[in-house]
Amino acid sequence: VQLQASGGGLVQAGGSLRLSCAASGRTLETYSMGWFRQGPGMERRFVAAADWNGSLTLYSDSVKGRFTISIDNAKNTVDLLMNSLKLEDTAVYYCGAVAPWRYARIRDKYNFWGQGTLVTVSS
Numbered sequence: 001v002q003l004q005a006s007g008g009g010l011v012q013a014g015g016s017l018r019l020s021c022a023a024s025g026r027t028l029e030t031y032s033m034g035w036f037r038q039g040p041g042m043e044r045r046f047v048a049a050a051d052w053n054g055s056l057t058l059y060s061d062s063v064k065g066r067f068t069i070s071i072d073n074a075k076n077t078v079d080l081l082m083n084s085l086k087l088e089d090t091a092v093y094y095c096g097a098v099a100p101w102r103y104a105r106i107r108d109k110y111n112f113w114g115q116g117t118l119v120t121v122s123s
Contacts, residue, residue, distance in 0.1 A: 001025035003114030005095045010120045011085055019080040021095030021114055028052060032101045033071060033078040034110065037091035037119075044094065048080060049104035058104055063089075085121045092116035 007019040021033070034049035048069040049058045057069055068081045078095055094117075096110040103109035 001028065001031065001097050001112040003095050003097060003112055005093065005114040005117040008093060008117030008119045010122060013085060013087055013121055013123055015085050015121075016081070016083045017085065017119060019082070019093055019095075019117060019119070021078040021080075023076045023078060023095075023097065028076060028097075029073075031097040031099050031111070032056075032104050033069075034096050034098060034104055035069060035078075035080045035093060036096060036107060037089075037093045038116070039088075039091040042091075044107050046105045046107065047093070049098075050078070051101050051104075056101060082119070085119075087121050087123060090119060090121045092118050 002024045004022045011017050029052045032051045035047040036044045038044040050069045054071045066084045070079050095114045097112040098110045
C-alpha cells in the first residue's frame with residue numbers, strides 16, 4: 001500500500017482546510033485508514049480513522065465535532081475536512097493504513113504511512 005498526503009497549508013484560526021490522502025495497492029479494502037498529527041516537540045497522535053467502507057469512524061476528543069474523515073472508494077482517497085481550526089491544530093498531518101479496525105487508534109500498529117503534510121494555523 002502506498003499513501004500520499006496533500007492539502008496542507010497556512011490558514012487563519014477559525015478557518016477550514018481539507019487534507020487528502022491518495023491510496024494505492026491491491027488490498028486497500030482490507031485496511032482501515034487513519035489520520036495522525038505531530039506537533040512541534042510532540043509525539044504523533046491519533047486524530048481520526050474510518051474503515052474502508054466508511055461505516056465506522058473514530059475521532060480524538062480534541063477534534064470531535066470539528067473534523068470529518070471520509071473515504072471515496074471510487075477514487076481511493078481519504079479526506080480529512082478540518083473546520084473551526086485552532087492554533088493548537090498546527091502540526092504535520094500523516095495518513096496511515098492499519099488492519100484490523102480495532103487498532104485504528106494505535107499509532108504503532110499502523111502498517112503503512114504516507115509522508116506528512118504541514119498544517120499551520122495562524123492567529
